[in-house]
Amino acid sequence: SPSDPDLVERARRAKEKLGDKVFVLGHHYQRDEVIQFADVTGDSFKLARDAAARPEAEYIVFCGVHFMAESADILTSDAQKVVLPDLAAGCSMADMATAEQVAECWDVLTEAGIAEQVVPVSYMNSSADIKAFTGKHGGTICTSSNAKRALDWAFEQGEKVLFLPDQHLGRNTAVRDMGMSLDDCVVYNPHKPNGGLTADELRAAKMILWRGHCSVHGRFSLDSVNDVRERIPGVNVLVHPECKHEVVAAADYVGSTEYIIKALEAAPAGSKWAIGTELNLVRRLANRFAPEGKEIVFLDKTVCFCSTMNRIDLPHLVWALESLAEGNLVNRIEVDKETEAFAKLALERMLALP
Numbered sequence: 001s002p003s004d005p006d007l008v009e010r011a012r013r014a015k016e017k018l019g020d021k022v023f024v025l026g027h028h029y030q031r032d033e034v035i036q037f038a039d040v041t042g043d044s045f046k047l048a049r050d051a052a053a054r055p056e057a058e059y060i061v062f063c064g065v066h067f068m069a070e071s072a073d074i075l076t077s078d079a080q081k082v083v084l085p086d087l088a089a090g091c092s093m094a095d096m097a098t099a100e101q102v103a104e105c106w107d108v109l110t111e112a113g114i115a116e117q118v119v120p121v122s123y124m125n126s127s128a129d130i131k132a133f134t135g136k137h138g139g140t141i142c143t144s145s146n147a148k149r150a151l152d153w154a155f156e157q158g159e160k161v162l163f164l165p166d167q168h169l170g171r172n173t174a175v176r177d178m179g180m181s182l183d184d185c186v187v188y189n190p191h192k193p194n195g196g197l198t199a200d201e202l203r204a205a206k207m208i209l210w211r212g213h214c215s216v217h218g219r220f221s222l223d224s225v226n227d228v229r230e231r232i233p234g235v236n237v238l239v240h241p242e243c244k245h246e247v248v249a250a251a252d253y254v255g256s257t258e259y260i261i262k263a264l265e266a267a268p269a270g271s272k273w274a275i276g277t278e279l280n281l282v283r284r285l286a287n288r289f290a291p292e293g294k295e296i297v298f299l300d301k302t303v304c305f306c307s308t309m310n311r312i313d314l315p316h317l318v319w320a321l322e323s324l325a326e327g328n329l330v331n332r333i334e335v336d337k338e339t340e341a342f343a344k345l346a347l348e349r350m351l352a353l354p
């Protein structure tokens, strides 16, 4: 839907007034009305790097969700202030692993006598606390574009991996990209005593998967893949690795949001695609590639937007930019020093992956 012209003009003016002092980052799942003001767009990996590459910007306005703004704060200098236009833009997956739960899990692994063999690998989609836990215990962060490289690295450091908080990305990477079997993976449920696992099960596992998932990607089903294949003969099914294993196993291609965009750029005219990722991105891609004769549909019509990503709308962005232009620092995201130091260690291990 077209954006309110008055708000567009206000955002433009506030941004112009701020000049180089502000740098606006936009995740691919953001609304079009917000994306039009992003200086760069990207997936969570690209944005983490881009935030660090702008030391002259006093304000980093992060159009995305809370954990991304935290990561930007960790990777930028103290003089740079990261702003999240709506503080309610969280991530349900990141909320599925709290510092207390993860500390308790480590006790369970210690009890089972395996903590020393375990390397934590945490998905970018986690709180700064979880990233700090990861750094403290010798682990690394990963995103959906480098999960295999992160796991390769982790299995050089230890015999087992504790993968947080997205069980699907962990399982899909282990089974699809690393040649492990489903039996090599166990799921640790933070709501059950000892994670719902016996010490023997923990000792036998190679991948200990945290019981978290994405509330958007987790809703695509095997039925949606079968249905679209029936409806559109010759369709290529391309899904994000946060989808369930059975969906990923039935798809033709699997990859991060940046991968999805590149695959569609390279696709020949006349090709047909069903995409299993967030709806804002799929709609934008469908519009962008329609003139080139590429037919792009959303994998499952019953799945909808990421509601927390969508909290960042044009009114919130205008408010944040105008406040900054008037000298009022609003909605700053600031990670405390100790958490930051350990979280940074984990993030830097990721950035140094081959």
Ligand code: 13P
Pocket: 042, 043, 044, 045, 125, 143, 144, 145, 214, 242, 256, 257, 258
């Ligand atoms: P990527 O941006 O790493 O593809 O992750 C998708 C996602 O769910 C972000 O919230």
Ligand code: SF4
Pocket: 029, 065, 090, 091, 092, 093, 094, 125, 214, 215, 216, 217, 278, 306, 307, 308, 309
């Ligand atoms: Fe979190 Fe999923 Fe939304 Fe990404 S799409 S912010 S993982 S709930």
